[in-house]
Amino acid sequence: MMQCAIYAGTFDPITLGHFDVLQRASRIFDKVVIAIVRKSNKSAMFSAEERLAMASDVASGFENVEADCFDGLLVEYARERKVNILIRGLRAYSDFEYEFQMALTNRKLAPELETMFLMPKDSHSYLSSSVVREVVELGGDIEDFVPQCVEGHIRRRFPIRKTGEE
């Protein structure tokens, strides 16, 4: 079986936790698509274009990973791409119930679609995009939180404040 999987999300921005899940998925499946939700009901810190640029940079480090954007229902996107497997990272510190709810809703909308959960490295399990955004906004250091190639994209928009500056 040739198996392709979609790893969908807002990725606002991609964290080291996302990167770790991606890496694990890339070892198991023949191809993995990072699929960025263009319009999020949460107002995003980074535009869809910025988020796609980050994801493309991350994808370029893998042989079998592709970055893409989509609108509308994830299940429709998966059908268009003819992919049957969704990947989700499952962190102990994440909204576990939300993940289950989404997976069951997607299953109802598209029974042929299977959601598989992978665990990121334990030392990344506290990481989330919202924590990264909070640290970015307060001018903190993010090198332990995002892949190096993503840090550049963030710093272009949010240069590090020197202590003492407002």
Place this chain on the structure above:
Amino acid sequence: MMQCAIYAGTFDPITLGHFDVLQRASRIFDKVVIAIVRKSNKSAMFSAEERLAMASDVASGFENVEADCFDGLLVEYARERKVNILIRGLRAYSDFEYEFQMALTNRKLAPELETMFLMPKDSHSYLSSSVVREVVELGGDIEDFVPQCVEGHIRRRFPIRKTGEE
């Protein structure tokens, strides 16, 4: 004892999970009131009038269910209606702690008021109004998620998009 119970919420919109809880409550209590919170601190997708219309349609299928609206504190509304029992659905995938917090706050505000929790059918346990709203907004199919009479109300506002349309 003649027992009446209030099933309060935003119901934005009523889901099959709510319907299931209502059905169970209607078999246990002499009368059940679906009580719609008029002003929600979350901005609602449907107006209080629309939500009351949906609830009234649902209520009309039962002999002992009535739909109503209220403002202000739920405990005040219960006192006015002279009702001592609140019904809440308890889903494994719901905000369980929020339910407990609300129940304990209401008990502090009105010690005579008892909150009883019922479990919806397991195959509805992933359902929530927010999931339904998300699917509605993205133009997905909702017939597995809401009672048939509610689907009509939703479709009047959000007609199904044909694939290919924007």
Place this chain on the structure above:
Amino acid sequence: MMQCAIYAGTFDPITLGHFDVLQRASRIFDKVVIAIVRKSNKSAMFSAEERLAMASDVASGFENVEADCFDGLLVEYARERKVNILIRGLRAYSDFEYEFQMALTNRKLAPELETMFLMPKDSHSYLSSSVVREVVELGGDIEDFVPQCVEGHIRRRFPIRKTGEE
């Protein structure tokens, strides 16, 4: 509607938390049966006879509560008693998922049987029979943990050790 409810459990021993749930149920239903599981797969500290004696003492303080024992499946017992409502206490510090699992299993075995969850008083929410047994075994004070009439039953079997004694 004349409504009767069963509050089943091992009650090894009855705690103030159980007592509180019973009191709330007795205000809502016309009759409540405390139903003691005779043979528990956990080895009980108190015999079924002792546990029934405790429960009977507790029941005698209510006008509409009866204590009883049963063997076999709870759903069979409920059918024999022609009761359609099971009461469970739901503590934040309890095995919430176990409660759900049992309720769903019972619903599968007997769809006409409804499980309703009540919350004990918050200051009792940490209480469990196993905590009480542990304190009893280590010779600690249990007056804050069990109803007064139950304390007598326990003290007959486990007299308070004076400090210094082994």
Place this chain on the structure above:
Amino acid sequence: MMQCAIYAGTFDPITLGHFDVLQRASRIFDKVVIAIVRKSNKSAMFSAEERLAMASDVASGFENVEADCFDGLLVEYARERKVNILIRGLRAYSDFEYEFQMALTNRKLAPELETMFLMPKDSHSYLSSSVVREVVELGGDIEDFVPQCVEGHIRRRFPIRKTGEE
């Protein structure tokens, strides 16, 4: 990539929930091994031989599933079989934290081994072997809980009691 996965457990007995997870895994991977832990630290209701017979009957309904037994550490067994993927079912009503703990321990012992979690059908999510054992012991009906071919194995050991018999 040709991908093989191990679905390990005590399977005492296999439930419809296990069966559902197996079915999902068999659609994703080229081969799936149901691997029965021979010696369990929990005393099993069914012997390793009985559990292997049940698993073999279940496996015979699939083209790419094999049943096997193992002793010792799961990570050693996976290395011997040259398999890099472990499958676990993740139920909302299961010991979620235990699953994470095991997955992280196995990752420490064998970093090349990836644990993937699949969700069983929602209407099976309350099912567990221990619930089934409890119903079996109390003489209840198990046809909604285990695959038909497994029911036969169980009934050979635990014939249905007629009502009224002890």
Place this chain on the structure above:
Amino acid sequence: MMQCAIYAGTFDPITLGHFDVLQRASRIFDKVVIAIVRKSNKSAMFSAEERLAMASDVASGFENVEADCFDGLLVEYARERKVNILIRGLRAYSDFEYEFQMALTNRKLAPELETMFLMPKDSHSYLSSSVVREVVELGGDIEDFVPQCVEGHIRRRFPIRKTGEE
């Protein structure tokens, strides 16, 4: 060792739960600073000045408690104040995972900083600032929810509505 601890938060407003945690911390540490986050990403009901006034009133009831405000990252503030211990209240009904996530993020940003969790009194464990705000907005009674000196501050902004008034 002379030990000082920071108890940081939005405190919008301070509840009896916060007060209880503060009291416990004040018995353990030589000095405790209530540190109010000036700019919150959640829009606050009370201004930083109002919140500081409330906290100062609360602090004046203790010999070793001081109220203060800060901007930016908490870890930076702790470094400036040369404090190594953060205090957090841990309620069963709180966002437990959020607390862990924050504690681990702060540890990554400042490894010398230790987060210690204290449990408020069980009868306060359902209390949160958001519940208090909701009751305040709906005109309910808050005397069981906030310290007496804080109630005055709130009532200046939100006078109690007489029943019948809009």
Place this chain on the structure above:
Amino acid sequence: MMQCAIYAGTFDPITLGHFDVLQRASRIFDKVVIAIVRKSNKSAMFSAEERLAMASDVASGFENVEADCFDGLLVEYARERKVNILIRGLRAYSDFEYEFQMALTNRKLAPELETMFLMPKDSHSYLSSSVVREVVELGGDIEDFVPQCVEGHIRRRFPIRKTGEE
């Protein structure tokens, strides 16, 4: 204030997670006592003497840590030692609710006793004595799970099996 804290438990055996919590506590308090529960209601793998020997070896690496054993109620032991602070490690993957239940029970039995929770290093958060015991029994490698000085004690009782041996 001179502050002493007790870190009590079965420690069967001490893990790197326990070690990490101990290290954090030793930096905050003037003195920390590792207090081993002599008789556990769970049958221990290691005798109280072995567990005390392990704890003493661990304690010898600190200047302000002492190992001790106790019988009976922890609250009695704390009173005898005139200590008012109990330390508990709080792992995301631990029995969080059990910890709360115990802390609240101890508070009821001894209101002057405060329980403080510390988080172990995230990469140790999956560790528990029961996981270590399971790996030990199955002959696996434990160097990533326990302090080096504890490994020696364990290996004296459970020598590493060579692959191929039974």
